[in-house]
Amino acid sequence: MGKGERVMSKGERAKSAREKIRAQQAAERAREQRKRVVTYMTVGVVAVAAVGLGAWYAASKSQAEQAGDTAPTTVQSDGSVVMAKSGVAKPVIDIYEDFQCPACKQMEEVSGSTFRNLAAEGLAKVVYHPITIFSTEPTKSNSVRAGAAARCMTDGKQWLAFHDLLYKNQPSETVEGFKADQLVTWAKAAGATAPGIDTCITSQKNAQAQLDYSAKVNKEQKLQGTPTVKLNGTAMDNNVVFTPKDLRDAVTKAAK
Amino acid sequence: MVASQPSRNVRTAVPWVTTVARLVLGGVLIAAGWLKIGNPSDSVVAVKAYQLLPDSLATTVGYGLPILEIVVGVLLVVGLMTRVAGVIGALLMFAFVFGIAWAWAHGLRIDCGCFGGGGQLGAGQQPAYLLDILRDFGLVVLGAWTVRFAPGHFALDSALGLAGGERVYRQDDHGPGVHGQEEMG
Known part of the structure; x- marks a missing residue:
């Protein structure tokens, strides 16, 4: 500061030039910073929106149909159950499922009402084949108990109600479940009127029939697992089976 | 100068490693998501199977x-x-490691559902928990590397101009001596 006037003004000029440059640089930095923030926010918002929309779309695609009427349902002597309007013989939808299998439960939740509606609308003949796919414990015994109990239900309507209750109360695959007294309770809740339903369930007199039928179906149909849904004898892609809209389209097309 | 040679090599290699890590982790995430997205209900079963x-x-x-x-996979790629x-990618992988370890520890016999499918295994199928965990843990490491040395080349x-770290690399590339001397010092 204690220098001559000329030097000072020179120094001041240089200083003000430096300040100007510095201010410009600061403005530049601020602009870049703003641009960065805006770009980041945009990308972030787009990414989050994409995730949200995708999840919403996936959920809505898997939306179950509203359950309507139920077509006449009859329990066959081999334990399979036919659900069809009278006179409807094709296309045939064969559903191979295991009461203990979580994917089957999921399928019933997502597409169960679609199967029923298709049958009620006369667009298909639906045949349920409850089998036991598990070979290890405790799942095997759970499945056999439930399957054997379902064979005690002689009325189609009651069988369907029992079927739904079994899935609703499906036990975890790591514990013993579908116990005899529970099965009796659910059978009663399903409106079972057949005499001797209690003993039929608790004695497990249909257990062997369940195992034999499972072995026979497994061999004949060459099942890869449960659930397997066949349309006129051809296995349907699970992506279709688990998407009510696609399922309805595929069956409607086969009905033409 | 001799001593700074390897560290310079390392510095040129780091962004490339990041790029590879990004591509691998991103690619795996895209594949995993893609295989699951066609069948959302199945994916729900797979998640539920972990209990x-x-x-x-x-x-x-x-x-x-x-x-x-x-x-997340596309963003990484x-x-x-x-x-x-x-x-997010690393956290996802870490969550998967945890989930699989959980299933293993609890004696659940499930397919990890990592690439679609999933749920309970059929008879005769053996879960490959250890392999799944090792793979996912490797991916956690890739994710951590990507975060530490973001964003890499390409x-x-x-x-x-979003990369905060990029400028540092450039300065280093021009004057590798500064850092190298400190290290030697």
């Missing part, structure tokens, strides 16, 4: 996870918001 989350949450995760994986995507972050 780790309450049903309602498992449903949300089942529907949301595939698309989340794809979005193109190198956009690399750090954020890397953190990243949109650099093109858009």
Whole structure:
């Protein structure tokens, strides 16, 4: 500061030039910073929106149909159950499922009402084949108990109600479940009127029939697992089976 | 100068390693999400099979996870918001490691559902938990690397001027001596 006037003004000029440059640089930095923030926010918002929309779309695609009427349902002597309007013989939808299998439960939740509606609308003949796919414990015994109990239900309507209750109360695959007294309770809740339903369930007199039928179906149909849904004898892609809209389209097309 | 040679090599290699890590982690995430997205209900079953989350949450995760994986995977591959995507990717993988370890510890016999499918295994199928865990843990490491050394080469972050770390690399490239001398010092 204690220098001559000329030097000072020179120094001041240089200083003000430096300040100007510095201010410009600061403005530049601020602009870049703003641009960065805006770009980041945009990308972030787009990414989050994409995730949200995708999840919403996936959920809505898997939306179950509203359950309507139920077509006449009859329990066959081999334990399979036919659900069809009278006179409807094709296309045939064969559903191979295991009461203990979580994917089957999921399928019933997502597409169960679609199967029923298709049958009620006369667009298909639906045949349920409850089998036991598990070979290890405790799942095997759970499945056999439930399957054997379902064979005690002689009325189609009651069988369907029992079927739904079994899935609703499906036990975890790591514990013993579908116990005899529970099965009796659910059978009663399903409106079972057949005499001797209690003993039929608790004695497990249909257990062997369940195992034999499972072995026979497994061999004949060459099942890869449960659930397997066949349309006129051809296995349907699970992506279709688990998407009510696609399922309805595929069956409607086969009905033409 | 002799001593700084390897460290300079390391510095040139780091962004490339990041690029590879990004591509691998991003690619795996996209593949995993893509294989699951066609069948959201199946994905819900797979999540529920872990018996780790309450049903309602498992449903949300089942529907949301595939698309989340794809979005994060794409961000990693193109190198956009690399750090954020890397953190989410690494956390996802870490969650998978935890989930699989959980299933293993609890004696559940499930397919990890990592690439679609999933749920309970049929008879005669053996779960490959250890392999799944090792693979996912490797991916966690890749994710951590990506976050630490973001964004690497061929990243949109650099093109858009979003990369905070990029400038540092450039300075280093021009004057490798500064850092190298400190290290030697």
